[in-house]
Amino acid sequence: xxxxxxxxxxxxxxxxxxxxxxxxxxxxxxxxxxxxxxxxxxxxxxxxxxxxxxxxxxxxxxxxxxxxxxxxxxxxxxxxxxxxxxxxxxxxxxxxxxxxxxxxxxxxxxxxxxxxxxxxxxxxxxxxxxxxxxxxxxxxxxxxxxxxxxxxxxxxxxxxxxxxxxxxxxxxxxxxxx
Amino acid sequence: xxxxxxxxxxxxxxxxxxxxxxxxxxxxxxxxxxxxxxxxxxxxxxxxxxxxxxxxxxxxxxxxxxxxxxxxxxxxxxxxxxxxxxxxxxxxxxxxxxxxxxxxxxxxxxxxxxxxxxxxxxxxxxxxxxxxxxxxxxxxxxxxxxxxxxxxxxxxxxxxxxxxxxxxxxxxxxxxxx
DNA sequence: TTGCTTGCAAATTTTTTGCAAGTAG
DNA sequence: CTACTTGCAAAAAATTTGCAAGCAA
Numbered sequence: 045x046x047x048x049x050x051x052x053x054x055x056x057x058x059x060x061x062x063x064x065x066x067x068x069x070x071x072x073x074x075x076x077x078x079x080x081x082x083x084x085x086x087x088x089x090x091x092x093x094x095x096x097x098x099x100x101x102x103x104x105x106x107x108x109x110x111x112x113x114x115x116x117x118x119x120x121x122x123x124x125x126x127x128x129x130x131x132x133x134x135x136x137x138x139x140x141x142x143x144x145x146x147x148x149x150x151x152x153x154x155x156x157x158x159x160x161x162x163x164x165x166x167x168x169x170x171x172x173x174x175x176x177x178x179x180x181x182x183x184x185x186x187x188x189x190x191x192x193x194x195x196x197x198x199x200x201x202x203x204x205x206x207x208x209x210x211x212x213x214x215x216x217x218x219x220x221x222x
Numbered sequence: 223x224x225x226x227x228x229x230x231x232x233x234x235x236x237x238x239x240x241x242x243x244x245x246x247x248x249x250x251x252x253x254x255x256x257x258x259x260x261x262x263x264x265x266x267x268x269x270x271x272x273x274x275x276x277x278x279x280x281x282x283x284x285x286x287x288x289x290x291x292x293x294x295x296x297x298x299x300x301x302x303x304x305x306x307x308x309x310x311x312x313x314x315x316x317x318x319x320x321x322x323x324x325x326x327x328x329x330x331x332x333x334x335x336x337x338x339x340x341x342x343x344x345x346x347x348x349x350x351x352x353x354x355x356x357x358x359x360x361x362x363x364x365x366x367x368x369x370x371x372x373x374x375x376x377x378x379x380x381x382x383x384x385x386x387x388x389x390x391x392x393x394x395x396x397x398x399x400x
Numbered sequence: 401t402t403g404c405t406t407g408c409a410a411a412t413t414t415t416t417t418g419c420a421a422g423t424a425g
Numbered sequence: 426c427t428a429c430t431t432g433c434a435a436a437a438a439a440t441t442t443g444c445a446a447g448c449a450a
Contacts, residue, residue, distance in 0.1 A: 064404060064449050086439075101407045106440060116322070119359075122300030126415070127439060141349050144294070150347050158343075162358060165336075169328050170363035171319050178358070180340060181297075185348035242424050242429060264414075279432045284415060304440075305414060 049132055051077050054117070061115055068093075068100045072108045076118070076132055083121060083129040083177075119176050131177055137162065138177040143184035150184070227310055229255050232295070239293055246271075246278045250286045254296070254310055261299060261307040261355075297354050311353040315340070318355060321362035328362070 055073060059065050075092045076084070084092070090105050109130055112118035119131045123142065137159040139152040152158070159173070166173045233251060237243050253270045254262070262270070268283050287308055290296035297309045301320065315337040317330040330336070337351075344351045 062404095066405060066449070068406070099407075102439095103408080103441080104406060107405085110441095120302045120304075122302060122304075124298045124300060124306070126298075126300075126306045128302070128304045139343070141344055141347055143349070144352060150349070152343055152347070165317075165330055166319055166358065166360050169319055169330070170366075171321070171328070171360040172366055173358070173360045174322060176359050178356075180344065180351070180356075181354050182344050182349040182351045188348075188350055244424070244430060246431070277432075280414095281416080281433080282431060285430085288416090 049077050049080060049134070054132070057117065058112075058115075063111065068097070068104045069108050071097055071100065072105060073112075076130065080132060080134075083123070083131055085127055085129045089130070116174070119174075121177055121179070123179060124181070133175045135175060137173075137175050140177060140179050141182055141184075142179055143187055144181050145183060145187035148184050148186075227255050227258060227312070232310070235295065236290075236293075241289065246275070246282045247286050249275055249278065250283060251290075254308065258310055258312070261301070261309055263305055263307045267308070294352070297352075299355060299357070301357060302359070309355055312355075313353065315353055316355040318357050319360055319362075320357055321365055322359050323361060323365035326362050326364075 051074065054077065055065055055070065058069070058073075063069075071093055072089065075089060075096075079092070082088075086102070086105060086109060089109075090100075090102050093100050093105060109118065109120075113120050113130070117133075119133050120128050121131055122128055124144075137155055139155055139158055140149050141152065142149045162178075163173045229252065232255065233243055233248065236247070236251075241247075249271055250267065253267060253274070257270070260266075264280070264283060264287060267287075268278075268280050271278050271283060287296065287298075291298050291308070295311075297311050298306050299309055300306055302322075315333055317333060317336055318327050319330060320327045341351045
């Protein structure tokens, strides 16, 4: 739940493009706007929507997401997980760091300067920058410490369970499972 | 097929981590290294591998990809498509622009400077930057021109078929299909 | 009314898992 | 030899599509 996005304006934009403002669409969009900054995936969005209206089907959720992405009113983002997440684009860009080991995410500040820098890079090729959340992969301080300590056989990096899916990796596995 | 990556060294690294160097793994890794810069997805990799050995199953391909990603020897990347692509990490970073309309991709240069800039940003949070390819979304010059010209009902952006999947979007659809 | 939208179910696509047989070290 | 790996097939997860009925405009 982040900065302000004008729900009514957003809905209106849909209508202006010639699409009907139906109950399900309204509900899906409201949910999306209520969870700014959450990067929901289709399943999570579905669950939230169905909490409010059990009759909405997942086909409608997928179709609405596709529609909004197609109109440029929604960003499809991916966090090395193998499925899509979505965000209502902010007027400004966001920059995240995330740890490949534990999945932790950190927000960078100075977004205006970084964004204008990106805009410059793109401009040199004639591209127009679209607002988006930019993710940079790395290893967080905690996990770096754990990795330095690899001799301890009982230590799992960060003391956390490494997710096998999701792009996080776990070097310590001898004798364990992948 | 991009810069040089030491195949034998790469295979050796796997063995050092305690994994067996089997025929299928060798073949999968060779194929990955043969196609540096291609960002293959699992299906494409499978097809290439099976051209050389029909008996390799897709489960092995997926398991090998998962293994390499888990070891940090392979990057899982995603281009807003809803499935994963993979790349053998280069010693240096790469920066791509891609057009959400037509999917065109452009490479940025000055990668060293950009990389050290990113490293600085991460360092401030104590993160260690990992080698990876960055994708920045925007609208290419051709598509910008087409969009400016939206009154012509016969014009499809860029004169190209917009992909409904894959994050490219197509604003022109009145009367057509989604 | 018209025809865009929806829900449901079936179909696809992508990825994971169980298990007996195969094989690297 | 041992136990890590593989291929196959079934299962699970993620997404798309066909179609008759529903409902915005």
